Amino acid sequence: MxxxxxxxxxxxxxxxxxxxxxxxxxxxxxxxxYNQAHTVVITPEKVFCAMYSGxxxxxxxxxxxxxxxxxxxxxxxxxxTAMAYSAEVDVLVLGYENGNIDLLTRNGVVEMADVxxxxxxxxxxxxxxxxxxxxxxxACDFGIVDIDLAKQEVKDSYFFGGGGENIQVNDLGTRGxxxxxxxxxxxYKADLTxxxxxxxxxxxxxxxxxxxxxxxxxxxGFGAEVIASYRANNTQHDELIRISEDDTWxxxxxxxxxxxxxxxxxxxxxxxxxxxxxxFFNTGFNIKEQLNLVYGRSARRDSDGVVxxxxxxxxxxKYNGGVEGVHLSVNGPRFNTTGQVHAxxxxxx
Numbered sequence: 001m002x003x004x005x006x007x008x009x010x011x012x013x014x015x016x017x018x019x020x021x022x023x024x025x026x027x028x029x030x031x032x033x034y035n036q037a038h039t040v041v042i043t044p045e046k047v048f049c050a051m052y053s054g055x056x057x058x059x060x061x062x063x064x065x066x067x068x069x070x071x072x073x074x075x076x077x078x079x080x081t082a083m084a085y086s087a088e089v090d091v092l093v094l095g096y097e098n099g100n101i102d103l104l105t106r107n108g109v110v111e112m113a114d115v116x117x118x119x120x121x122x123x124x125x126x127x128x129x130x131x132x133x134x135x136x137x138x139a140c141d142f143g144i145v146d147i148d149l150a151k152q153e154v155k156d157s158y159f160f161g162g163g164g165e166n167i168q169v170n171d172l173g174t175r176g177x178x179x180x181x182x183x184x185x186x187x188y189k190a191d192l193t194x195x196x197x198x199x200x201x202x203x204x205x206x207x208x209x210x211x212x213x214x215x216x217x218x219x220x221g222f223g224a225e226v227i228a229s230y231r232a233n234n235t236q237h238d239e240l241i242r243i244s245e246d247d248t249w250x251x252x253x254x255x256x257x258x259x260x261x262x263x264x265x266x267x268x269x270x271x272x273x274x275x276x277x278x279x280f281f282n283t284g285f286n287i288k289e290q291l292n293l294v295y296g297r298s299a300r301r302d303s304d305g306v307v308x309x310x311x312x313x314x315x316x317x318k319y320n321g322g323v324e325g326v327h328l329s330v331n332g333p334r335f336n337t338t339g340q341v342h343a344x345x346x347x348x349x
Contacts (some may be wrong), residue, residue, distance in 0.1 A: 009110055032070060034330055037310035039262075039298045041092065043085050047300075047308050048092060049316040049328070057316050059308075059328050066328050071082070071091040076102050076111040084101065084129035088135060089149045093136045095126025101138070103152060114154045115145055121166065125131035128171045131191055139169035144181065146197070156198055160188060164200035171263075173228075175221035175245070187228060189247070210241065222265040223283055227252070229260045240272075242285075254287065255279055262298045273299050278309060291319055 032054030039050045044335045046061040055070025055078070071078055079097040086093065092104040099115035115124055122141050128139040135155065138145040142157040143166055162168035168184040174192070181188045187206045191250070196202040206212065210231050215240070218229040226243040237258040241249045257274035264271055277297035280289040291299070295312035302308065307319040317325030342349045 021233075031088050032068075034068065035315035036129070036312055037315050038312070039083055040298050040300050040308045040310045040316070041083050041085050042302050042308060043090075043092065044087075047302070048083065048085075049310050050094075051315075052081060056083075057082060057328065058329065059316070059318075061302075065120070066330055068330055070094055074109050076100060076109060077116075082126045082129045082138070084131050084136065085300065086134070086149050087130040088131070089133050091136075091149050091150070093129050093131070093138075093147070095138055097123075097125050099124025099140065101126070101147070103149070110152055112147070112152065112154070113120065114127075115140065118157075118307045127169065129273060130172045131177075132174060133153070135192075137171045137172055138190075141168050142166040144169055144172070157199050158190075158200075159201035160190075160200040161185070170217050173219040173221040173226055175224070175226050180219050180221065180226050180243075182219040182228060184215045186212045186214065187216050187219065187243075189349050206247055208247070209243070210239070218260055218263045220263040220270070220313075222270040222312050227263060227270070229263070252285070254267070254281070254285065261296065264298075264300065264330055266300065269301060271301070273297060278307070291325075292323070 004186055014181060015026060028111050034051055034054055034057055036052045037049050038052055041048045045061060047061065048056055050056045055068065055075055058067040058069055069075060077096045077098065077100040080094055081097050082095040084093050090106065092190055094102040094104065101112040103110040103112065123141045125141045126138050130137050134150045136147040136149055146155040148155045150348055159166055166299045169181050171182040173180045177191050179190055179192045187209055188203045189206060190202060194202065211233065214230060216228050216230045227240060228243060229238045229240050232239045238260045240252045242252045243249045255272060255274065260272055260274055262273045268283050272279045273296045275295055276293055278293055278296055279287055280293040282288045291307060293309060293311055294314055296309060297312055298310040300308050309317040309319065309325060310319060316328040319325045
């Protein structure tokens with residue numbers, strides 16, 4: 001293999017280039033685009049930010065170090081589509097577009113290819129992951145996958161379309177022991193502690209919701225309520241509803257934005273991220289803070305008040321009491337597309 005001392009990309013970020021950086025023989029180093037982000041997850045020691053392509057960035061909170069993580073140096077696949085952290089077992093769960101699953105543990109990465117290898121009609125994309133006790137519940141293009149994180153094995157798969165057919169599940173939320181699934185044909189509900197989840201007839205379809213048989217895209221439990229979003233047929237704008245404990249609903253219009261990209265609840269705070277703003281609500285569903293974003297996709301607040309954001313074109317950002325976010329970035333090209341490569345002696349351009 002050619003001894004590569006340096007790779008210089010024409011679209012490299014502005015700044016000085018160190019001529020000391022070298023790549024050892026017989027090893028690889030990625031030069032991927034790490035500036036198009038879609039999901040952030042906070043753990044006690046680190047913050048993970050997944051990219052639309054090229055893996056993820058890992059921010060070490062104590063040192064401020066930013067680490068690249070991709071298939072080149074540890075992950076089993078490409079194109080992360082969802083991730084979640086389980087504090088119960090201290091594991092970060094990654095889901096991929098092709099259905100593959102990685103468990104990031106303190107002992108390394110454990111690949112779970114059960115879904116990827118499963119014979120199914122249609123795509124196997126993992127759209128959302130939530131954790132419940134020592135389980136990870138995955139919303140997939142064909143249904144739901146239930147993983148026992150302690151045993152590191154698939155517990156079951158749930159297919160609850162008409163007659164037990166595949167159904168695309170876009171998002172998941174919990175209220176107590178109940179799981180709410182936002183699917184392509186409305187919202188379903190089931191008790192996660194039940195032994196009958198494999199029986200499609202056990203899943204209750206909430207027929208009383210607006211556009212009950214249409215696609216719901218986001219859902220999240222917060223306190224005694226569940227918040228869900230659907231796209232109104234007449235306006236093509238995202239509408240929000242709040243579902244009470246008896247599963248009756250009421251409309252909720254706290255924002256002026258027309259499209260919702262993510263919703264999440266953490267402790268006593270609920271947030272909604274749109275293209276332009278990250279909204280943070282208290283337990284009374286009143287806005288306590290909002291951050292102006294550019295193509296925002298995900299936002300999480302840490303226990304120290306710092307907010308971490310994933311943005312489609314701005315990448316990984318950190319907000320600490322300011323209106324401008326600090327970019328948590330690494331050197332690299334703006335896009336993953338490459339036009340031409342030229343070798344000249346020991347150098348690759």
